Amino acid sequence: MSEREVIGRTPEPNTVESLSRDLSALGVEPGMVLLVHSSLSALGWTVSGAVTVVLALEAAVREYGTIIMPTQSGDLSDPAEWEHPPVPKAWWETIRREMPAFHPDMTPSRGMGVIPECFRTQPGVVRSLHPHDSFAARGERAIEICSDHELDFGLGEGSPLRRIYDLDGWVLLLGCGFESNTSFHLAEYRAEYGRKEIVWRYAPLEIEGHRRWKQFRDVNIDSDDFVELGRSFRKHATSEVREGRVGGATALLFPQRACVDYAVRWLPRNRAT
Numbered sequence: 001m002s003e004r005e006v007i008g009r010t011p012e013p014n015t016v017e018s019l020s021r022d023l024s025a026l027g028v029e030p031g032m033v034l035l036v037h038s039s040l041s042a043l044g045w046t047v048s049g050a051v052t053v054v055l056a057l058e059a060a061v062r063e064y065g066t067i068i069m070p071t072q073s074g075d076l077s078d079p080a081e082w083e084h085p086p087v088p089k090a091w092w093e094t095i096r097r098e099m100p101a102f103h104p105d106m107t108p109s110r111g112m113g114v115i116p117e118c119f120r121t122q123p124g125v126v127r128s129l130h131p132h133d134s135f136a137a138r139g140e141r142a143i144e145i146c147s148d149h150e151l152d153f154g155l156g157e158g159s160p161l162r163r164i165y166d167l168d169g170w171v172l173l174l175g176c177g178f179e180s181n182t183s184f185h186l187a188e189y190r191a192e193y194g195r196k197e198i199v200w201r202y203a204p205l206e207i208e209g210h211r212r213w214k215q216f217r218d219v220n221i222d223s224d225d226f227v228e229l230g231r232s233f234r235k236h237a238t239s240e241v242r243e244g245r246v247g248g249a250t251a252l253l254f255p256q257r258a259c260v261d262y263a264v265r266w267l268p269r270n271r272a273t
Helices: 003-006 014-027 050-061 089-098 114-120 141-145 158-166 183-188 225-237 256-270
Strands: 033-039 066-070 133-140 170-174 198-208 212-219 242-246 247-255
Touching: 014 050, 014 198, 014 242, 033 050, 033 114, 033 141, 033 158, 033 183, 050 066, 050 114, 066 114, 066 141, 114 133, 114 242, 133 141, 133 158, 133 225, 170 256, 183 225, 183 256, 225 256, 247 256
Parallel strands: 033 066, 033 170
Antiparallel strands: 066 133, 170 247, 198 212, 242 247
């Protein structure tokens, strides 16, 4: 959507004050541990764009709350696995040889949107050290959530998703749907279902001052049915999912633990083969 189109459908500009007010009306409270997935264009025209959204989120949870956003970088991987888009096989060795190692301060996120990318560069933000599945966090529990992100099974029990679960955190879908709900991936690691398998992943890391390709284990996660799963979760948990408007966007707020636990039960029934 072009900026002209966004302006045309926005009654008045979003500001830190207006977005913070909308977030509070939705149910975002001071002190929350809040995992945010977002779409800037869905909010309507916003003064200073992503910066204002980040400041509004932080105003809503206050200094003793914690904001977390995914900052994944799946492009730091073996080019032989790339599909969206693929690159010529003749390029693979050059890419493997020249790809810089993951660096939490420099490596950009990919496909996460402009709001997480703005957020991760803010002073005081902590980023976990997984080369594919990192998260950024700011606030009282940020270090606790992002520390010791295990390389194997990057969205599983040794990840920030598990720490958010243990802290009774919340998920905010801000102008996006359940296809963006990373917490469903934690359920994929926990549930047993027919087509689940362990795969090997690769990423360039800096080890003792040298760049090295590192191999690690993962689950073949798949978000293709997350919209269906989310629809079922909403029907089951009508009292736990809060819906409202934030700026011009539809927003959903719900306990992360409730959605993960529901998905653990749903996946074996719906991914039998």
